[in-house]
Amino acid sequence: MTAALILDPLVPWPVLWGLAGFAAVLLAVALWRGLSGWWLRGLTALVVLAAIANPSLQEEERAALSDIVLLVVDESASQGLGDRAAQVEAAIAGVEAEVARLENTELRVRRFTDAPEDGGSLAMTALAELLAEEPRARVAGAMIITDGQVHDVELAPTLPAPLHVLLTGREADWDRRLIVKNAPAFAILGEEVMLTLRIEDQGAAPGESAVDLTIAVDDSEPQTFRVPVGEDLDLPVTLPHGGMNVLQFSTPAAEGELTDRNNAAVVQINGVRDRLRVLLVSGEPHAGERVWRNLLKSDASVDLVHFTILRPPEKQDGIPVTELSLIAFPTRELFVEKIEEFDLIVFDRYRMRGILPMSYLENVAQYVRNGGTVLVAAGPEFGAVDSLWRSPLADVLPVEPTARVIEGGFRPALTDLGRRHPVTEGLEALAPEGGWGRWFRQIDVVPRAGQVVMQGADERPLLVLNRVGEGRVAVLASDHAWLWGRGYEGGGPQLELLRRLAHWMLKEPELEEEALTATTSGQELTVRRRSIAEEPPGDVTITGPDGAVVVLPMPEVSPGRYELVWQAPMMGLYRLEQGELTRVVAVGPSAPREFVETIASGAVLEPVVVPTNGGIARLEEGVPDIRTVREGRPAAGRGWLGITPRGAYVTQDLTIAPLLPGWLWLLLAAGLAIAAWLIEGRRGAKRISASA
Template identity: 80%
Template sequence: MTASVILAPLVPVVVLWVLAGLAVAFVALALWRGLAGWWLRGLTACALLAALANPSLQEEERAPLSDIVLLVVDESSSQRLGDRAAQTAEAVAAIEAKVAGMENTELRVVRFGDGPEDAGSLAMTALAEALSEEPRARVAGAILISDGQVHDMGLVPALPAPLHLLMTGREADWDRRLVVKNAPAFAILGEEVTLTLRIEDQGAAPGAEEADLTITVDGGAPQTYRVPVGQDLDLPVVLPHGGMNVLQFATPAVEGELTERNNAAVVQMNGVRDRLRVLLVSGEPHAGERVWRNLLKSDASVDLVHFTILRPPEKQDGIPVTELSLIAFPTRELFVEKIEEFDLIIFDRYRMRGILPMSYLENVANYVSNGGTVLVAAGPEFGAVDSLWRSPLAEVLPVEPTARVIERAFVPELTDLGRRHPVTEGLEALAPEGGWGRWFRQVEVSPRAGQVVMQGADGRPLLVLDRVGEGRVAVLASDHAWLWGRGFEGGGPQLELLRRLAHWMLKEPELEEEALTATARGQALTITRRTVAEGPPGDVTVTGPDGAEVVLPMPEAGPGKFETVWQAPVVGLYRLEQGDLVRVVAVGPSAPREFEATIATGEVMAEAVAATNGGVLRVEEGAPDIRLVREGRPAAGRGWIGITPRGAYVTEDVSVAPVLPAWAWLLLAAALAVAAWLLEGRRGGRRVSGTA
């Protein structure tokens, strides 16, 4: 039970202070005048003021509450290295036993694991959550059992008591890790990009000077090099292909190191083209010529060289060449000296007029076989005597003209193969209301090779794609694609069709007919198989980073598209195989954040621990004693840690009674006033000094 005096003034506090001031003034006046009862007058004023202040005696029945100690246990991945799990279990058991032996003290145990999305050890988040669930007035201390590698120190809560770190691990621990310090997300094809790597030893390492470094590109044959340890290594890389390139770097495990999980690193770099150089040769001006130019000029990454033959050789108008305003067609420079610099050559309604010698066109055919791409946009001239078909270029063309030109309306359609081919797949969904608009001219051709993805009048081939050697060829057997761009009868997906066609010819990975791709979101792996073959492609075999194989079925997700979603059991590099197709994909970081730094340390938490007068002790030195220390005093020492008793309580009952009743205060004030009157009357009211 505790008692205290409380005041409940009968008048406002301001009035009470004013009255007190007046009372002091009157008592001072009485003292100045020499009245013998001035002190009795002062006591009378005090009695009256006390009556107005209305003092009461408050008595409380209190029940003491126990102190709470928070024990936060780190169970993240790094705590499973070496014998840290056993150390943690022993430390938890020791703390529980010691707190159980302390009077009026309770223990709250909070455990946490790896943070979401590779966030690491979120010890401060766990501590803050535990603290929010307990009354702060009862928290006597917090103890964290961890390796000290905490990744959310920016969220340290304001603790009302000491914070201690019991550090797992051993002083003799050491670890080797491979770090990618600089790796761009993309690189330009054909150009060298520099990656910065580093192999470093942490902790009580044996002091090796060199280590093996193994490099693998897209799961291919590994290459091993001897590199220095503890030094930055600049590695020049030229990406082998466009799209995603997966580079894996690894150094072999060494006996005695804590873990090999951080001995490898995976870099995924997207190979892109710097500038796409396109040569467009228009045989004559026509309405569709602008279509190709607008398409190619709309892409800022395309360098377009466009020539239109306005004045054929057979035209004899007597105009001197020096007076022509147009430049001459640099045929030798384009088709001999710089042909290999172009990524795509387009012949738009081109006819043989003697401008390009046969040897130049033979050079174009060789350019295709060596990896180049040619697109022929054919008009009526393709079936004539001066057709490109009657040149050396015919060796790589997938169609043969019949010399017939169909001059009537028709609506282009996708073939069954076209509905599965990535160039034309899904184009029907882009049709305007009422369907695609009509075209009015088509050159009749007979396919010799390749894939017919669109058909026109009477089901005849309209768009034919083919691979020749390392290159690609496409033939569009109509010059009326521009009608879709003009919106005739609703138009059609002209821009999307030509964009996909150009990108397929430029060998963009997302438009490959036979492709096996995978994307990872967290540990969910989405595997997609695209094929133009009829029927399902079969199952896909997934080989994990530990060598375990899983065979997954591929259900159909659309025409020519099969897809499955699989939850990868662990992070790391996975190899996907289906027939001749192989794909490598990285799930999560190759070295999770928990394994970036594995050596136990108290430096990360040193500032937060010191701010609460706590301490950092190693578990391998034994479980510390727990002592009671006063608030503000050092709470840690050699072999011991301290907690601060809080003295919290709960009030069970409160009783309030006035110190004196009102009549008693008045009686006391009256008695003191009468005493002052009697004293001053007996002595003549004023004290006289001297002798009579």
């Protein structure tokens, strides 16, 4: 129960102060004139003014409220390292016991995990939310159990009490991490791009000067190098192929380090061709020759070298073979000195006319084995005596001509294999109404190797693809593809077919027959498999960043295509394996934000803790005692942390009563006034008597 005196004047305060001033003037005059009852007159005025001020006695019945201690618990991924999880649970139990020991004190606990989309540890956000749920007048202190690596320290709320940090981890902890400082999104094929890597040790590291660094591109055999620790490493990289190149960097886990989740990194660089160099050799002018030229010239990134043999040597007009062109055919330069500079060589209805020596064609065959690509667009000459088949190039060709030329209309069609092959799959959906237009000539060939993806008259092979050594060869057994481009009988997907064919020969990854790819959206992992095999490829094995292995089936979504959508349980590097194919994909960053800095430290939170007079204590030394301290005093010491009692209360009852009743005020004022009059009257009579 508490009491207080309150004033509720019967007149406005300015009027009351004016009356007080008037009374003071009258009292001064009485004192000047020497009136003997001046002090009684002053008391009378004071009583009247007090009555007008209307004093009242206010009594409150208060109930004390308990103090509140806020406890924020960091349960993010980094808190699972070492024995930190056990430290957290022990700390919670210890704080609960200490708060329970204090009188009139309650504990509020808020746990938080990793923020979505790799947001890290948002400890200050959790503290602000918990603080908003409680009356600030009752908050006596706040504590955070964390490793100190928080990522929203700039959002720290203003606290009315001390903030303390209970730090998990140990002084002896150390960790090694791999950092990719710069990596471009695109790079030009054939040109070096510089990556900057750094292997860094944190904490109480053993002090190794060099470690092994393993580098792998896509699913190629990894290579290991010895690199220094704590130094920037400039790594020149030349991309092996166009499209997305996945570069994997890793360093082995060392004994005693906290985690190997940050020992690996994946960099994805899209390889683009600066200029595509194509050599097109046309054996004779024909209606389809312009098709190849228009296709290759339509792409500004293509450097096309095109030669057409306009007149055959057997034409008897006395002109030497070396003078059949206005520009001499630089055969030695193209087929000996600079053949390796070409990305694609196209023989369009070419026949052996003595212009290219056999040794040059042997160079072309070797060029294919070494990784080059050759496309043969065959006409009637392919089955003749001067066919390319009768040259050293026959060693790399996947078909053998029968010397038969099939004349007559037929509609090209996809084979069963062609419906699954990336070069031709889906082309049937591009057919005009009524189906593809007809072609009218086909060279009869017998496949010796490779894949027949299109067939023509009498289901004879029309388009055959093959791999030879490191290179690729394709044979189109007709010179009537141009009819599709002209729209004859509705035409067909001529440009799309030739574009895919050229890209497959240039080894674009998206057109590989056997491919395992993966894309991510948030933590959703989409795995795709393309295969031309008749049997399903089987289950895919997914190895997570924590070593957990999941084996999942891949349903077929279209001929030769299989797809799986899977929700990844955590961020990090996932390894996919299916048969001989492997792929590494990063869900989120290679090393999530929680594993970039793993050594427990109070440095990040110190600027927030110090202004509140709080402290930072390591849990490996035990859970500190909790004491009460006065507001404004230091709230942390060796082995103890302090909270400031707030003394909050709630008013349960309120009583207001006049200090004196009105009649008593009137009686006091009248009595004092009469007393003053009587005193002054008697003394005045005495003075008159004395005068007489």
